[in-house]
Amino acid sequence: MISKLFQFLSSLRLTVVLLGLGVVVVFFGTLGQTSDGLYVAQERYFRSWFSYWTPHGAAFPVVPLPGGYLLGTMLVINLLVAHFTRFKWTWSKSGIFLTHIGIILLLLGQLATDMLARESIMSFREGDTRNYSESSMDFELAFLRSAGSNTLDQVVSIPASRLKPGAELRQELLPFAIRVKEAYENARIRLRAPVMDSNRPPAATQGVGARIVIDEQPPTRTMDARNVPAAVVELLGASSLGTWALSGELKSQTVTVEGTEWRLEYRPVRDYKPFALTLLKTTHETYPGTDIPKNFQSRVRLRNTESHEDREVDIYMNSPLRYGGYTFFQYQMGKEQLADGGRGTSALQVVRNPSWVTPYLGCILVGVGLLVQFLMHLTKFIARRKPRAV
Amino acid sequence: MRFTVVTVVSALAWMAAGCGKDEVRVYQAPQDALPVAAANPQGGATQNPPVSEIPRSAASGSSSSVGSESSASERPAVPWTVPAGWEEKPASGMRVASYGVKRPDGRSVDISVVAMGGGAGGELENVNRWRDQIGLEPATEADLAGLRSIIPAGNRQVVMYELDGKKAVLDGKYPARTLAAIMPAGEMTVFFKITGESALVAEQKPQFLAWLKSVDTGGGGGESAPEASASSSASAPASAPVVSGGSERASGVGGGGGADGLPNWQVPSGWKAAGPKPMRLASFDIPDAAGNGDVSISKLSGNGGGLLANVNRWRGQVGLAPLEAGALAANSKTVATAGGDSGTWVELVGTEKTILGAIVARGEVSWFFKLTAPAPVAAQNRDAFEQFVRSIRF
Numbered sequence: 001m002i003s004k005l006f007q008f009l010s011s012l013r014l015t016v017v018l019l020g021l022g023v024v025v026v027f028f029g030t031l032g033q034t035s036d037g038l039y040v041a042q043e044r045y046f047r048s049w050f051s052y053w054t055p056h057g058a059a060f061p062v063v064p065l066p067g068g069y070l071l072g073t074m075l076v077i078n079l080l081v082a083h084f085t086r087f088k089w090t091w092s093k094s095g096i097f098l099t100h101i102g103i104i105l106l107l108l109g110q111l112a113t114d115m116l117a118r119e120s121i122m123s124f125r126e127g128d129t130r131n132y133s134e135s136s137m138d139f140e141l142a143f144l145r146s147a148g149s150n151t152l153d154q155v156v157s158i159p160a161s162r163l164k165p166g167a168e169l170r171q172e173l174l175p176f177a178i179r180v181k182e183a184y185e186n187a188r189i190r191l192r193a194p195v196m197d198s199n200r201p202p203a204a205t206q207g208v209g210a211r212i213v214i215d216e217q218p219p220t221r222t223m224d225a226r227n228v229p230a231a232v233v234e235l236l237g238a239s240s241l242g243t244w245a246l247s248g249e250l251k252s253q254t255v256t257v258e259g260t261e262w263r264l265e266y267r268p269v270r271d272y273k274p275f276a277l278t279l280l281k282t283t284h285e286t287y288p289g290t291d292i293p294k295n296f297q298s299r300v301r302l303r304n305t306e307s308h309e310d311r312e313v314d315i316y317m318n319s320p321l322r323y324g325g326y327t328f329f330q331y332q333m334g335k336e337q338l339a340d341g342g343r344g345t346s347a348l349q350v351v352r353n354p355s356w357v358t359p360y361l362g363c364i365l366v367g368v369g370l371l372v373q374f375l376m377h378l379t380k381f382i383a384r385r386k387p388r389a390v
Numbered sequence: 391m392r393f394t395v396v397t398v399v400s401a402l403a404w405m406a407a408g409c410g411k412d413e414v415r416v417y418q419a420p421q422d423a424l425p426v427a428a429a430n431p432q433g434g435a436t437q438n439p440p441v442s443e444i445p446r447s448a449a450s451g452s453s454s455s456v457g458s459e460s461s462a463s464e465r466p467a468v469p470w471t472v473p474a475g476w477e478e479k480p481a482s483g484m485r486v487a488s489y490g491v492k493r494p495d496g497r498s499v500d501i502s503v504v505a506m507g508g509g510a511g512g513e514l515e516n517v518n519r520w521r522d523q524i525g526l527e528p529a530t531e532a533d534l535a536g537l538r539s540i541i542p543a544g545n546r547q548v549v550m551y552e553l554d555g556k557k558a559v560l561d562g563k564y565p566a567r568t569l570a571a572i573m574p575a576g577e578m579t580v581f582f583k584i585t586g587e588s589a590l591v592a593e594q595k596p597q598f599l600a601w602l603k604s605v606d607t608g609g610g611g612g613e614s615a616p617e618a619s620a621s622s623s624a625s626a627p628a629s630a631p632v633v634s635g636g637s638e639r640a641s642g643v644g645g646g647g648g649a650d651g652l653p654n655w656q657v658p659s660g661w662k663a664a665g666p667k668p669m670r671l672a673s674f675d676i677p678d679a680a681g682n683g684d685v686s687i688s689k690l691s692g693n694g695g696g697l698l699a700n701v702n703r704w705r706g707q708v709g710l711a712p713l714e715a716g717a718l719a720a721n722s723k724t725v726a727t728a729g730g731d732s733g734t735w736v737e738l739v740g741t742e743k744t745i746l747g748a749i750v751a752r753g754e755v756s757w758f759f760k761l762t763a764p765a766p767v768a769a770q771n772r773d774a775f776e777q778f779v780r781s782i783r784f
Contacts, residue, residue, distance in 0.1 A: 131420060140415075147418050157415040171414055190765035191746075191772055193739035195721050212769045249680055249766035272419055336677060
């Protein structure tokens with residue numbers, strides 16, 4: 001029984017089937033991207049164990065599919081079991097061995113990238129200094145109070161995914177519990193209009209929530225728009241501190257509990273860095289007479305108080321800044337629309353991928369392995385031919 | 391090989407655990423610098439927002455001629471008397487106002503009022519730009535004194551340049567001439583200019599001078615005479631009044647409003663004074679990542695076409711259906727200003743945009759205070775705008 005299982009897991013037929021299914025998943029994943037958008041399609045078809053494809057407008061799943069994780073895992077197992085059961089180590093097969101190690105490294109490296117790589121955005125205006133970047137997808141409910149100094153905040157950050165209606169969240173630093181009343185993946189806020197909204201209560205009882213209503217919106221899947229989540233929570237101290245409306249569109253609100261002022265912010269998840277960038281100058285050049293960008297360039301000042309680094313760097317197309325395990329790419333550029341002309345704005349895409357080196361290593365191993373195997377065959381072939389020639 | 395298996399298994403286990411993405415994080419972080427749009431009057435703040443200085447709109451002033459009663463737009467009456475024969479043209483770009491005179495033979499002149507921040511580049515630079523436009527060689531600093539004359543504008547004295555081009559730069563047939571008066575006004579400089587076919591400009595010169603004389607420069611004229619005659623630079627100190635805080639000015643101003651025709655008010659923090667815009671007495675920007683808010687202050691003679699008509703025009707701008715006459719009361723409230731006036735307050739909430747407005751009728755004129763912003767920006771600035779309106783003292 002076990003030998004049959006090993007036979008199946010090590011078979012070349014399984015490899016071919018898995019690669020074939022990989023092609024099918026890529027095909028349906030690409031189709032799915034048209035309705036789901038890039039990020040959702042990635043999650044659904046590739047970062048999953050199983051998935052299904054539903055044609056546009058159909059009410060039920062039509063094509064069941066293996067997920068990317070399943071295919072990748074099976075390929076790794078297939079390769080390893082094949083090695084265990086069939087592969088006998090000899091010097092003459094060292095090239096194949098290296099090639100297989102390279103392929104395993106590629107597969108595992110992709111898994112590690114998937115798990116560890118983080119993309120975020122650092123956006124600022126000329127003169128601004130940032131020591132954090134923000135997620136372009138995920139939000140957090142942050143409670144902030146002064147950490148006893150003039151420069152530091154104590155932050156308690158709750159991911160938006162925890163805000164489910166009915167949930168009650170506690171954290172020992174917070175002098176209140178958070179009871180989630182409503183949560184929306186995508187919503188707009190607006191003033192509660194007189195007459196029109198007279199039969200609709202305000203979104204909350206406290207803060208700006210007492211003046212607004214929350215209009216739920218269908219979640220967006222396109223690349224050029226993003227969901228702005230909203231929620232209504234009740235804060236429960238010794239007694240209720242009222243309900244508060246939260247939205248990614250709102251700036252901070254304050255609640256004072258036991259003499260301490262807490263700020264509530266529903267904001268993109270922040271990733272703080274041990275260094276800071278100051279945007280000194282933006283350069284936005286287009287080809288003459290057109291709006292086609294020729295050069296987006298941000299001059300930034302990099303300061304790291306620990307290493308005492310203080311230098312200026314230009315970040316532009318194909319010339320990112322690599323520092324502290326992060327890579328900063330020039331992403332967007334704009335200008336404040338103000339009467340005085342406004343300051344230039346710039347957004348940098350910040351990528352942290354600790355396993356960025358694995359694809360390079362994997363490819364080198366595969367290349368070297370193939371070369372070794374080829375040279376071995378070549379030398380053997382030449383050695384065999386020589387006596388005949390003599 | 392065993393190591394590889396262990397790696398795969400641990401990676402899968404980690405994957406199943408979800409990498410702790412849903413964890414509550416507790417950390418200390420450097421405080422944010424104050425955002426530009428710091429106006430956030432919600433959240434229990436009860437004190438008045440800080441008062442910031444605002445430059446005055448260059449075209450401000452109390453009404454001296456009366457705009458069309460039938461005009462439904464927010465066109466304040468212009469603070470000057472338009473000479474007969476001048477045809478009004480739509481203002482555009484930096485122009486506060488624009489007029490033209492045409493002759494059947496194709497000759498024409500263009501009259502403009504342009505307001506720019508600060509010294510607007512300096513007197514010599516401006517003069518040389520005008521000289522270049524009519525084909526004259528650049529002048530030097532020393533030449534300016536000889537080109538300059540001092541003329542009355544309202545109850546002030548301003549500098550005027552008369553530049554007489556000799557080259558036939560217009561259609562290759564006519565030489566051109568320019569008359570330009572420079573009036574410092576607070577943090578702005580206002581340029582009154584007539585340019586065009588040389589003989590026609592000369593013919594229109596009396597009208598141009600009369601027009602300048604008719605400009606209402608406000609009550610404090612004697613004190614605010616420009617220093618340009620003594621200085622060769624247009625970046626004269628701000629001699630026209632600059633509003634700084636209602637509380638500071640209130641004691642110095644009688645019942646007749648500010649020296650330049652605008653009431654006193656308290657500007658919420660985070661609002662930025664915007665440059666002059668056509669038909670407005672003052673403007674503010676409320677910078678916000680979600681889209682800037684825009685605050686406008688304008689004035690119309692009489693009832694400005696009627697309260698309901700104006701409210702319905704605003705409703706149309708945010709996609710709301712017009713109100714019947716009887717429905718206005720239910721859709722508005724009364725707002726009292728610090729100066730004791732009362733106005734009509736409306737909140738017009740469209741799907742994308744929101745308009746908050748206050749209309750204050752005062753004797754012969756109606757004042758319009760209006761905030762237009764994307765819905766979330768309006769929601770967060772609603773209380774600040776109401777405080778702004780309530781702080782008004784005419």
